[in-house]
Amino acid sequence: MEVTLKIFRYNPETDKKPSYKSYKLDANEMDRVLDLLEKVKGYQDGTLSFRRSCAHGICGSDAMRINGMNRLACKTLIRDVGTRVTVEPILGLPVLKDLIVDMxxxxxxxxxxxxxxxxxxxxxxxxxxxxxxxxxxxxxxxxxxxxxxxxxxxxxxxxxxxxxxxxxxxxxxxxxxxxxxxxxxxxxxxxxxxxxxxxxxxxxxxxxxxxxxxxxxxxxxxxxxxxxxxxxx
Amino acid sequence: MGLKRDVSLKDFLRYKGKGPMLTFILHRIGGLGMVTFVGLHVLASFVGGRVGPAINLIYENWIFQIVVFFCVLFHVINGLRIVILDLWPKLIEHQREAIWLEWMIFLPVYGMAVYVIVNTALGG
Structure with a gap:
């Protein structure tokens, strides 16, 4: 299936304001949002920044807003969020770059x-x-x-x-x-x-x-x- | 240098907190509605001439009464739910059921009140 990832983008060195950028990907319904972020970073846009570490729901690095709600990207399956996925940084903390906030x-x-x-x-x-x-x-x-x-x-x-x-x-x-x-x-x-x-x-x-x-x-x-x-x- | 932590009203409303957050937002709207109602009352008492009676006409209007009754009733029932959960934290495990119960009490009572207000206003 084709999935569209709409990702919050902000680079403090070049952008005055944040923006959203969409990426189309071929995905499986059992893929996790983190897998798709990795695909975007690896194959489409190497400038994308996000935190991840264990990728198994233990380290808590990849908390982000997925379709408007806070979740861990490594524990969120595509089948649970649909084929149009919006990914944004968590709210209330300063955004350093893209999906990375100052913790x-x-x-x-x-x-x-x-x-x-x-x-x-x-x-x-x-x-x-x-x-x-x-x-x-x-x-x-x-x-x-x-x-x-x-x-x-x-x-x-x-x-x-x-x-x-x-x-x-x-x-x-x-x-x-x-x-x-x-x-x-x-x-x-x-x-x-x-x-x-x-x-x-x-x-x-x-x-x-x-x-x-x-x-x-x-x-x-x-x-x-x-x-x-x-x-x- | 990054973006400030500010959370805009748009961000606030876009967050999908589902049922519990809806009750939180409606509780705040209910509070503001009641402040508006009481404020208009107080203002009407202090302002003389034609303005005072004109303000009275606003809050005596049946459409305004439907809105005010929503504010008061929702604020009361939701407030009661929160007080009960705060006093007995063990019940918090059943918060989903508590919200369903809240709506089950609110909707028929409010529906009945709206029926009576509209019926009276339209001369029934």
Whole structure:
């Protein structure tokens, strides 16, 4: 089948404004959008720029807007998006070139919630034990691959990059509800500020966009509730 | 040097967030509609002469009432859904069903109200 890829193009060295360029390709319905981008870059237009790394939905490098919705190009099949595909960079982050955005503001927000293990307890001889039930409490939020699909689908983040965004809250949730960690109160305080969870308007774009199917809005809701009640249920 | 991060209204509206995002947009439109309605009320009370009664005619108009009722009813039902999901985060897993339920409550109630408003306006 013939597929038309309409791709957002912008070269800061030559273009004043972004534009769209269409490419016609011969494709199979089981091809992924990433395969077609590779074909364009390899055979039609070597100037096309986009990020990719593992190409198997693990590294989270190739998040982009495909037919108007955030997805990973390596997990999106042509049969699911049709023969006319529009590919654009994710929203809310500065576009550096074509489909490549500056991820630094996203990672700044991520770091602001201290997404690492904090404890004052001395290091044990072996591992820190945890019951399966305690581990299951935050299992869903351990799946995040930091692709930014969620944060850049959030209208609150589009409005202000100071909002930490869904991905940072997911990372915080992973440690807040980990019974081995001792900095939950500190993280909840950070997320209780004006740039924290209260900017979430329960829109669900993040949950719909997550390629790992994490229940992001639920995680944000649990953090909101922990802030309100002071209880880590 | 790259493009700024600004997200235009066009980009905002073009994002395909599907059902949940539609309810978010309608919730905002509902809020603005109510502010307009209340604002016109307040303005009509303060402005004298011919202008005050003229403003009254706008919001007493049956077409305006259909729009205002949409704004109020949708804002109330959608707001209630969000409050319930915020208070019981475990229910968020069923957010799709919650949105269907919201429409199932909204559509008949709004349809009935529109019927009554139109019927009354057309002298039924």
């Amino acid at each position: 630094e503001p996203f990672f700044d927000n991520f770091r602001s919630v201290k997404p690492w293990f904090i404890t004052a307890d001395p290091e044990p001889e072996k591992e820190r034990y945890q019951s399966p039930e305690a581990r299951a409490r935050f299992d869903d939020t351990t799946k995040c691959i930091l692709c930014a699909c969620c944060t850049t689908s959030c209208p609150s983040f589009w409005g202000s990059e100071k909002y930490v965004g869904p991905a940072a809250i997911v990372a915080a949730h992973r440690f807040i509800f980990d019974d081995r960690d001792q900095a939950a109160a500190e993280r909840l305080q950070i997320l209780n500020e004006a740039t924290g969870v209260h900017r979430c308007h329960t829109i669900f774009n993040c949950t719909m966009a997550c390629p790992r199917e994490i229940q992001i809005t639920k995680a944000i809701g649990e953090v909101k509730m922990a802030i309100s009640t002071g209880i880590l249920d």
